[in-house]
Amino acid sequence: MFLLLVSLDLSPQVETSFDGLARLLWHGWVSMQLLDERTVMNRFKFRMYKEGLLTLVLGAVILSAMFVEAGDRSRTGKVTVIGIDALGKVVGVDLPADHYQQSLSAGLSAVNTSIRPALNEKVLQIKESSPKSWSLRTIGVGVGLKGEIGLGPIFSISLSPRLRLIFTNSVDPIYPL
C-alpha cells in the first residue's frame, strides 16, 4: 500500500491517485465481505468486521492524507522565474515545476557535498590560541545554478537564482540579509 502511495506521490497525475484509492477501497471491501461469509460466530464475525472496518477507515484516512500530500507535493504546475537582465529589462521564464525542483535539488546537493569537506579545514576552525579573536561561524553560499534558456539566435537569457545555503557552527547563527 505504501509503495503504491510513494509511486503515486511522484506521479503528476492526481486523478490516477484517486483511481488507485477507489480500487484499494473496493478490494478491501471484497475481502471483508468474504471474511463475513466465512465467519460462523456472530460475535467473532462482528469483531472481525469491526476490525476490518476500522482498518479500512484508518487506511482510507491515511490514504486520503497521503493523497492530499501527494497533491501538494506533485509538481504539476509551473514556476515563473523573474528578474532583471543586464540591459535592465524585466524578464521571466516559465519552467515546469517538477523539473525546476529536480534541478534545484541537484544544485543544492552538489553545494552541500562539496562545501562540507572544506569546512573541516583548519583555517575554518576556531583558533585554539585566540578564542576571543574573529572566527568564522556562518557561511552563506549562493547556489550557483546556472541556466540558460534560448530560442535559437533570437533570444537567450541566463538564469541565476537568488538563493543561499547557510552553513554554520553555531546553535544560534546570525543569518546574512
Place this chain on the structure above:
Amino acid sequence: MRLNLNAMCTLTGVVGLSLSLSGCANPFANDTPRGGPTLPKSWYQLPENGGPQRTDERQSRPTEEMSEAVRTAFSVHTGALAELKETPAVELDSRFDLVLRPANYTPWHLDGMIANFAVSGGGLFGPLMLDGEASVKATWRRISKQKSDRPGLAKSSVAKKPAAFKFRSKMTDQEIAKMLEPAVRSAVATKTVRNERAFRHNLNQQGKSFARMARLMNRVPGRGGWHLHGYELKLAFNAQGQVSATMGVGGSLTVYFRWEEEERSPFLQNTEPLVGLDEVLYGNLLAFTRTMGSLIPEALNDAREILRSGFELREFMVGVGVTVGGDIGVASVEGSVDGKIIFRTPKNVAATDHGLIGETSVTGQQLDRGDEFVTMVTSIAPSAQHLVYAKQIGTNFQLLADAGVYRIARSRFRSGMKDALTMGAYFAEQGRKEDTASWKLTELETEFQASIGGDVSVVTVNGRGNFALNFGRGSL
C-alpha cells in the same frame, strides 16, 4: 506572448550538473502580462503610478489559481531541500581544546536556506533570478529531531540579524574608527576598493553619522509595546571608495551598520540637553516613532481576522529619510533611504498595548503633530504627477531645497498598513504548509512600497521598497 517553437532550456549546477528541461517556454522581454495568474493590480501598483484607487479594488484578493502558483513557488524549494541527503556533521579537529569552544558551538552543518521571490511589473510571482528587488524573502531552517540533537539545535527561529558592524550609543569617534578599520584593510587587501584613503574617510564619516542617529534613538522612550528596537544602514561603496548607493542597489562593497536598543535603567536617564539640529532631529524622531508605534498595533487589530496563518508579525521595518533640516519620515520610494528603523514588540506583550514608558522630553506640540500624520521624505524633487495626486487626495507637501516632505493623513496610512498586513499574511498563509520532516519555512519577509497617499503595494522586481514586514513562526 507564448513562444513554444524550438524551446530549449538547460540548468547547470555548480559542479557541472546538466539537466535538460524540455518544454521550457515563454520568455518575455518586456514584462507584458500573459495568460498566467497574477496578483490583483492594486497589490503591486500604487495609485499615483497608474494603479487603482483604494476605493476601486483595494480589497481584491488573489484568485485560487494565483494562490496555487504561489504555493508551487514555495513548495519546489521545500521539496528540493527535502530531497537533500542527510550527511554527518563535520566534527572539529580532535586536538581542539573543548574548554575553548564557544558555548554556542556545534559542528558545521547546513542550517538553512534563504530564497528570494519577486513580483513582476505585470503581477506574476516567482523565484527571483538575475538582478532585481525581492518582494518576498523566505527562510527555511533545519528542524532538530531532539532538543539535544546537534547540529540543528536552534531553539527558536529568531528573526534574521545581519552580520553588521554593531554600534553602541556611547561610542567615541576613535572607537568607531577602530571598529571599522578591519573593513578598510580587508577591502584593500582583496582589491575591492582601490582608493584606501577615500574609503577610510567616507566609511568613518558614515559611521559617525550613524552613531549620531544611534545616540538619539537610544534616548527614545518606550519598551512596552511596539517600539523602536533597532536601526540599520546598508552602504554600498564603489571601487573608488565613494558611497555609490544607500539601499537596494549593489556596489563593489556592501557594509552594514546596525544599532539595537541597549539595556538601560529607568532611573538613569540621559538628561544631557540636546541643542541645534540634534534637538530638532530628536523631536521629529520621537514623533515619528510614537506615531508608528501606535499605528502598528492598530493596524494589527484592524487585520486580526486575517492573521491566522500560524505566522506572527515579528518585525516592522521602515526605510527612513532624513532631510538637512531635520525632518524624519518614511523614505519615499523614489528618494534615497538613509536607513531602516526596526520596530519590535517584546514577547508576552499584547499587540494593542503600546503605552510608552520612560522619559518624555518633547513638547506636547511635537507629539500632537506626529499623531496627526505620517511624514514621508523624498530626496529628489517630486514629479508633477505625484504632486497633482497628493493635492487630489489631500496630502500636504512641502518642497524644500534638498527634499520634498509629504504629510500623509494618519488614517490613510493606517489603512495602508492594514493592506500591507493583509498582503504579508497572504504570502504567509500560502507558506503555512511548507514543512517536511527535516525542514521548516520559518520566516517570510515581504517588502512594500508606500504611496504618498498612504496606499501600499508589494514591491515589484524593478521597484524599490520602503518598508517590510517580517513574519515568523514557532520554535523549531
